[in-house]
Amino acid sequence: MAERTDELARDATWCEEEREGDCREIRQTAATTAVTVRHNFESAHRLPQLGGKCHNLHGHSWWVEATVAGEAGADGIVVEFHDLKSYLREWIDENLDHGAMLGSEDELVPALNAANSKVFVFGKADPSFGLSWPTVENVAELLSRVTAGYLQSRGWPGVRVSRVVVRETHVNAAEVSW
Ligand SMILES: Nc1nc2c(c(=O)[nH]1)N=C([C@H](O)[C@H](O)COP(=O)(O)OP(=O)(O)OP(=O)(O)O)CN2
Numbered sequence: 001m002a003e004r005t006d007e008l009a010r011d012a013t014w015c016e017e018e019r020e021g022d023c024r025e026i027r028q029t030a031a032t033t034a035v036t037v038r039h040n041f042e043s044a045h046r047l048p049q050l051g052g053k054c055h056n057l058h059g060h061s062w063w064v065e066a067t068v069a070g071e072a073g074a075d076g077i078v079v080e081f082h083d084l085k086s087y088l089r090e091w092i093d094e095n096l097d098h099g100a101m102l103g104s105e106d107e108l109v110p111a112l113n114a115a116n117s118k119v120f121v122f123g124k125a126d127p128s129f130g131l132s133w134p135t136v137e138n139v140a141e142l143l144s145r146v147t148a149g150y151l152q153s154r155g156w157p158g159v160r161v162s163r164v165v166v167r168e169t170h171v172n173a174a175e176v177s178w
Contacts, residue, residue, distance in 0.1 A: 034069040034162055035078045037085045041097040043120075045134040048106065057100065057108065060168040062139070064092065066147045070159030079156055087150045092143075095120050101134035136174040140166040144176050 040063045047054040066088060070078045099118030102109050112119040123132040127145040131138040144164040151159050163177040 031071065032069050033072050033078050034067050035081070035084075036065055036067040036163075037081060037088065038063065038065050039085065039089050039092055040064070041092050043096050043098070044100040046100075046102065046106070046108070047133055047135060049103070049133055062096075063167040064088070064143055065163075065165040066143065066161070067163040068147065068151060068159055069162040070156065079151070079154070079159055083154070084147075084150065088143075088147065091146050091150075101139065103133040105132070136166055136168050136172060137176075139168075140164050140174045140176045 040061060042059060042061055044057050044059040046057045066084075068079055068084070072078050099120055100108075100112060101120045101122060102112070104121050104123040106121075109119060109121055120128075120134075122128045122134050122138060122142070123130065127149065128138070128142050131141055141164075143166060144161050147161045147164060151161065161178070163175060165173055165175045167173040
């Protein structure tokens with residue numbers, strides 16, 4: 001990625017020094033295109049560290065918007081929509097949908113596990129390592145890591161996660177962006 005940024009910076013400098021006509025082609029090859037997919041899932045969470053009503057186990061209809069950016073290839077695409085969506089949907093449906101998201105220190109974790117009820121525990125292991133509680137911010141960070149893992153596994157050259165937005169209600173959202 002660092003190499004690519006350097007390349008763009010070199011192109012920009014070159015552009016400033018050359019005639020307008022020569023620059024047009026360079027600008028086109030340096031263009032970045034962003035591609036966005038959406039998915040939703042139903043999940044409970046609770047944030048006992050915040051106190052108040054967030055202490056209660058409660059559910060939301062979550063919406064995720066994942067944006068990846070890069071240069072479109074010779075086939076005219078940055079990443080294939082269906083491929084990206086299938087990967088994200090499968091991961092979300094398997095790990096989060098119709099389950100509960102809890103922090104690793106949450107005393108409800110053993111109880112839900114004992115009841116064989118689906119629970120995704122934040123903060124213990126990849127891809128949520130270091131994200132202690134299932135806040136909207138941390139769900140957005142988690143899903144950006146999942147999206148980054150997808151790009152890595154597919155080996156799309158020069159494509160990166162540029163933005164992930166997660167909404168837990170119509171009025172509450174968090175965004176991570178680069
Ligand atoms: N920065 C964050 N603040 C809060 C989060 C969070 O994830 N990040 N989460 C909560 C609670 O979990 C709760 O679900 C939302 O709280 P709140 O907006 O206060 O509750 P309502 O959805 O009922 O909001 P109204 O607009 O008043 O209906 C709290 N804070």
